[in-house]
Amino acid sequence: MSRDHEIPLGTLCEVKAGPSGSLLDNLHEGPDGVPVISPPDLTDDHKVDTRRLRRVPWDGAKRLSRFSLREGDILVVRQGTLGRLALVGAEHATWFYGSSCLRIRPQRDRVLPEYLVSYLSYPPVQRYMLGQSIPGTVPSLNSAMLNELPVTVPPLDRQHAVVEALADVDARIRIQRQMADRLEALRPAIFGELIQGVRRT
CATH class of the missing domain: 1.20.5 (Single alpha-helices involved in coiled-coils or other helix-helix interfaces)
Structure with a gap:
């Protein structure tokens, strides 16, 4: 992957890992509460599949407020099926994301979320990301790795x-x-x- 005119992702975006599992102990499949997006909810065309979402009860939502989503955020799987990602739409704003995802929040005056989704799903970039992952039974990425990812802007x-x-x-x-x-x-x-x-x- 060429490094000409590239900028580390961390200087263009805020990268934040999902909440610890203990904060999501009360997830349920009922209709009440705030939806939590997990890796299985991210589709191949970089959208969010809302058919099987789990939710956190309303009374537990306050402690997860720092993990809320905004329109234009990008979710990236950080454990398991690495490389899967999705663009967060207006209809997903104020929802949360699970512990196996990383949230990328672009600085829109420097990089368009739609451009960044296409860049991150570009096969050479995907191969680079997978090559940087932590090996093991379940390969994983972390915030530090994504912060250092070179992005052509x-x-x-x-x-x-x-x-x-x-x-x-x-x-x-x-x-x-x-x-x-x-x-x-x-x-x-x-x-x-x-x-x-x-x-x-």
Whole structure:
């Protein structure tokens, strides 16, 4: 990975590890309380899957306030499935994140959250991060490692251009996938019609 014009992540963002397990002893799957985002809730397309969220009771939320999320934060898995990450949307603001995640809070006047998500998910960067992880039964990252991660930071106008270009690519990918899904669903019906045509001849 090239190091030209790179800045350590820690000078662009605040990196904070999730709460200790003891602060999350009362997690439950009921409808009441504040949601807590964990690694299984981070999707391959860098979003938060809200279908299986666990929650912390309202009366335990106050002691977790320093682990609350804001729109534009980025969550990175720090134990287990390293490299998985997600961008926090407005709908997730004030939620919490689990002990197996790291929260990255970008300085928006220097780096766009959307650009940083794309940078951190770029395969050479992913390989670099995994190469820096602590080996063991469960590989892990920590705040110090992410703080030292070199980040290529172009001017904000170029970051905007990169984000817009990638958004266009993502839109095209979604359209192609939808078309492929429709064709896959139609395939049995087409086969059935072709078989019936053969039987009639």
